[in-house]
Amino acid sequence: FIALFFEGIPLLHLELALGQFLRKGSIGAWNTISPYLGGIGLNEECYESTAVNYFWYRKTLNITPDITESGTLQWWLILCLAACWAIVYLCTIRGIETTGKAIYVTAIFPYLVLTIFLIQGLTLPGATEGLAYLFTPNLYALKNPRVWLDAATQIFFSLSLAFGGLIAFSSYNPPKNDCEKDAVTVAIVNSLTSLYASIPVFSVLGFKATTGYWDCLDRNIIRIINEFDLPEESIMRQNYTAWISFLNSSHPEKIAGLKLKSCDLQEFLDQSVSGTGLAFIVFTQAIILMPGSQAWAILFFIMLFSLGLSSMFGTIEGVFTPLLEIQVISKSLTKELLSGIICLICFLIALCFTLGSGSYWIDIFDSYAGSLPLLVIAFLEVIGVAYVYKVKRFSKDVKWMTGRKPNLYWQITWRFVSPLLLIIVFMAFVTLQIQKPPSYAAWNPEYEGFPMKEEKVYPPWVRAICVLLAILPCMFVPLVALFHLIKRMCRSKDPNSVPLEVFSCQGANRNFSHPKEQIPIVSVSIPHGSCQQPPAFQSTERQVPQQGNTASVSRNLTSHKGPSKLLAVLQLCTVMAADNDTEDFNCRSACRKLNLKGYE
Numbered sequence: 001f002i003a004l005f006f007e008g009i010p011l012l013h014l015e016l017a018l019g020q021f022l023r024k025g026s027i028g029a030w031n032t033i034s035p036y037l038g039g040i041g042l043n044e045e046c047y048e049s050t051a052v053n054y055f056w057y058r059k060t061l062n063i064t065p066d067i068t069e070s071g072t073l074q075w076w077l078i079l080c081l082a083a084c085w086a087i088v089y090l091c092t093i094r095g096i097e098t099t100g101k102a103i104y105v106t107a108i109f110p111y112l113v114l115t116i117f118l119i120q121g122l123t124l125p126g127a128t129e130g131l132a133y134l135f136t137p138n139l140y141a142l143k144n145p146r147v148w149l150d151a152a153t154q155i156f157f158s159l160s161l162a163f164g165g166l167i168a169f170s171s172y173n174p175p176k177n178d179c180e181k182d183a184v185t186v187a188i189v190n191s192l193t194s195l196y197a198s199i200p201v202f203s204v205l206g207f208k209a210t211t212g213y214w215d216c217l218d219r220n221i222i223r224i225i226n227e228f229d230l231p232e233e234s235i236m237r238q239n240y241t242a243w244i245s246f247l248n249s250s251h252p253e254k255i256a257g258l259k260l261k262s263c264d265l266q267e268f269l270d271q272s273v274s275g276t277g278l279a280f281i282v283f284t285q286a287i288i289l290m291p292g293s294q295a296w297a298i299l300f301f302i303m304l305f306s307l308g309l310s311s312m313f314g315t316i317e318g319v320f321t322p323l324l325e326i327q328v329i330s331k332s333l334t335k336e337l338l339s340g341i342i343c344l345i346c347f348l349i350a351l352c353f354t355l356g357s358g359s360y361w362i363d364i365f366d367s368y369a370g371s372l373p374l375l376v377i378a379f380l381e382v383i384g385v386a387y388v389y390k391v392k393r394f395s396k397d398v399k400w401m402t403g404r405k406p407n408l409y410w411q412i413t414w415r416f417v418s419p420l421l422l423i424i425v426f427m428a429f430v431t432l433q434i435q436k437p438p439s440y441a442a443w444n445p446e447y448e449g450f451p452m453k454e455e456k457v458y459p460p461w462v463r464a465i466c467v468l469l470a471i472l473p474c475m476f477v478p479l480v481a482l483f484h485l486i487k488r489m490c491r492s493k494d495p496n497s498v499p500l501e502v503f504s505c506q507g508a509n510r511n512f513s514h515p516k517e518q519i520p521i522v523s524v525s526i527p528h529g530s531c532q533q534p535p536a537f538q539s540t541e542r543q544v545p546q547q548g549n550t551a552s553v554s555r556n557l558t559s560h561k562g563p564s565k566l567l568a569v570l571q572l573c574t575v576m577a578a579d580n581d582t583e584d585f586n587c588r589s590a591c592r593k594l595n596l597k598g599y600e
Helices: 002-022 026-033 042-048 051-060 075-091 096-122 127-135 145-159 165-170 179-228 240-250 252-258 265-269 276-288 293-325 335-354 358-369 372-402 408-435 460-492 500-504 550-559 563-580 587-593
Strands: 439-442 454-457
Touching (some): 002 165, 002 179, 075 096, 165 293, 179 276, 240 252, 276 293, 358 439, 372 460
């Protein structure tokens, strides 16, 4: 809740407000804030392991015992991967137009399945113990910095922060939409959904822990009855503890020779795991024990598939929208083809996860590409808005959209608390990585402690890839900043060029029609307070002259100098757009044709 209150909600509001106000995706939005931020043995194995573990690691993944052994591509995994990306493509074939329809199913269906699991889970034996385990705080765990790090990074995944998808989606909102209310509502609903989902999950895990505890007692009881030749049902689960105490005092040698297993319900409850282990092993083991397990398994995995689709929609939109805006893609390339190319590239990259060592690489991508870069990008987002764009200016933009100025909570979190918290989490992450060499848990049937996983240290070349995955997404920020710095230096040598600060001002975005709205530009606006503007820019709106005035307006350009000439160029572009009578009119190319150096 601390990470949610001081990190999640402020960043969520910031990203929603940026996308909604600037009417652009992630790349376009940060370029507008500042160009410098644009880059923001199988029998033995089966006998010693459980049936679920054996099926998952050997039959499904066919996993290798070491990450250095790549293994071969598993054809069944390739088919599943291709089917998944084909469905993602069909749901995102035209961007937001088709994603908006598919999201109704992928968002509502998991709630239905969770409700069914909730009703069934609460009726299972051990559900009470599972819920007590969920809601009982472990204060000792709070001393572990890893817990705080996991909580902070989980907020990013839970709210999809710093992925770019939120900015892209919010850019489709109406300009006067209450983005502050949306941010708070989404954060609260998201947290309540997580709490709601945890109840059926832990009730089922409590059921699994209880059945495991009972099985442990039953095995010990059978061995004691056989050793002491006692009548059947003389020792029950209810009086097991009393019998053990009596036999320990009367026959300690015999009891020690039996090597009875220690049966503790708390230990079984502590055996919960996260990630793929929770979904495909622990929870699956619990489902097998439930009546009608096949039906429950189908419902559960369809729900997981729906959740995965929902996550991919935001990821694809975060790539799709910026590609349309930065104009590196030919206009002849249709949305359907562009969406297909994105999905195909993602499919080809994901083929490495279908290798025998693919499970290890998934953990690497999850731990390094999906944690540290998010912290850095989120930090740069807050710094970019709070100290580059300035909180005061951003607050005026939010007030224009919502009708009220952001209160003290937003001001403090954007300026101080969120950046400080992100730095602390970042330093904790780096410190933990330095203290302990990166390692992974390998499924090795030849390991002496099997079926426990063998802890292995990553070889040097894998560690190099881990560093690359952590650094590469962040490198675009300094590279883009360097590009714009060189571009600015080149412009400064041209006496006819306009200062770069004029172009980094996002003023005209309020009344320039958004390309997603597909309506012609009808006015040029420089909003009040969005830049430090000279007197020539104080007019809040200029009406566009009628068609046929291109020649006369272009002749008047010679009478303007400096910033006032920029306004005249903008006026000329809108006139030329009207004369061309097209929505695809490119002002940049028009400036080149008119030899207006620096204005394109």
